[in-house]
Amino acid sequence: MILFAPDSYGGFLTAPEAVALAQQVQPALIGHPMADGGEGSLATLQWHRGLRMETVSVSGPYGEPVRARLGHHDGGCFVETAEACGLRLTPRRSPRQASTYGVGELLKAAQEPMVIGLGGSATIDGGAGMIAALQGDAPGVSAATLELLSLQDRLPRLRATVLLDVQTPLAECSAVFGPQKGLAQALVSPMSRALLGWGATLNRWRERRGQRPLPLDLPGGGAAGGLGFALAALGATLVPGAAYFARLTALRSAIQKADAVVVGEGRLDPSSYQGKAAGVVTELARSAGAAVWAVVGSCQAVPPPPLGPDRIIEIGEQDTGAFQDAIRRLIR
Numbered sequence: 468m469i470l471f472a473p474d475s476y477g478g479f480l481t482a483p484e485a486v487a488l489a490q491q492v493q494p495a496l497i498g499h500p501m502a503d504g505g506e507g508s509l510a511t512l513q514w515h516r517g518l519r520m521e522t523v524s525v526s527g528p529y530g531e532p533v534r535a536r537l538g539h540h541d542g543g544c545f546v547e548t549a550e551a552c553g554l555r556l557t558p559r560r561s562p563r564q565a566s567t568y569g570v571g572e573l574l575k576a577a578q579e580p581m582v583i584g585l586g587g588s589a590t591i592d593g594g595a596g597m598i599a600a601l602q603g604d605a606p607g608v609s610a611a612t613l614e615l616l617s618l619q620d621r622l623p624r625l626r627a628t629v630l631l632d633v634q635t636p637l638a639e640c641s642a643v644f645g646p647q648k649g650l651a652q653a654l655v656s657p658m659s660r661a662l663l664g665w666g667a668t669l670n671r672w673r674e675r676r677g678q679r680p681l682p683l684d685l686p687g688g689g690a691a692g693g694l695g696f697a698l699a700a701l702g703a704t705l706v707p708g709a710a711y712f713a714r715l716t717a718l719r720s721a722i723q724k725a726d727a728v729v730v731g732e733g734r735l736d737p738s739s740y741q742g743k744a745a746g747v748v749t750e751l752a753r754s755a756g757a758a759v760w761a762v763v764g765s766c767q768a769v770p771p772p773p774l775g776p777d778r779i780i781e782i783g784e785q786d787t788g789a790f791q792d793a794i795r796r797l798i799r
Contacts, residue, residue: 594697
């Protein structure tokens with residue numbers, strides 16, 4: 468038996484879409500869509516759990532109206548922050564002007580307890596826009612203005628679990644993620660200092676409320692351009708997203724029945740083995756004695772087996788025909 472357990476392929480295919488296309492080529496292929504909290508997590512959870520979906524009008528990364536989805540489940544809500552501030556929502560790449568304000572609007576519409584997936588954001592505002600929305604402030608807060616935001620004592624404490632696909636701390640997120648979002652290299656260091664100052668502001672707010680300050684090097688605090696740190700400051704718990712989805716979807720049990728497990732994502736590289744879906748799937752497959760194959764958009768510096776796959780096929784382009792051809796070649 469071959470189990471196909473892909474993550475999303477960036478903005479090209481969600482994991483459930485990839486499974487459906489692969490099964491058109493090989494109906495005997497067993498699908499098990501995966502996610503790690505990043506873009507596409509909502510679609511994967513919907514596939515496994517059949518959520519009741521709700522669409523909410525919120526502000527996009529640059530204030531434009533967007534229609535963002537919430538998933539209701541088990542008396543709470545699943546929120547994918549990329550629905551409100553995702554890179555896929557706009558071709559514009561001006562991260563100092565991009566805001567997480569729409570994320571705050573989405574959280575205000577959601578029911579607690581919440582599960583919040585981070586990843587794929589266009590922002591590096593440290594979650595300041597989100598906080599402005601939760602406070603009822605006017606839109607317009609961005610990375611360029613985060614130092615001017617005053618934190619109010621009426622901010623809510625969040626009952627939320629936050630799913631991370633990276634462990635990057637607050638100070639490093641502008642260097643690690645800023646350039647891919649359009650941040651000029653000359654602005655990386657000033658943005659890092661601004662985010663650390665913002666983190667100190669959040670900690671002073673916590674101390675005023677009798678709460679301990681968070682370490683500024685909190686793992687995952689830099690996720691989604693610092694949104695992870697802001698959510699943690701409001702009381703949310705940060706957890707590795709891929710391991711969460713593996714437990715939630717009974718991945719270990721599914722792998723026990725497989726002779727080979729196929730991972731998939733847009734880009735396979737060393738970061739894929741630092742808590743992301745492909746790495747977690749591979750680890751569970753190896754522990755079960757299954758072979759590991761990969762169908763990916765591209766790959767770079769992938770470690771050899773057993774950490775990396777036994778076979779890799781690169782699609783090389785965002786085309787459904789190329790994807791299905793790769794599946795044919797893999798299981799021929």
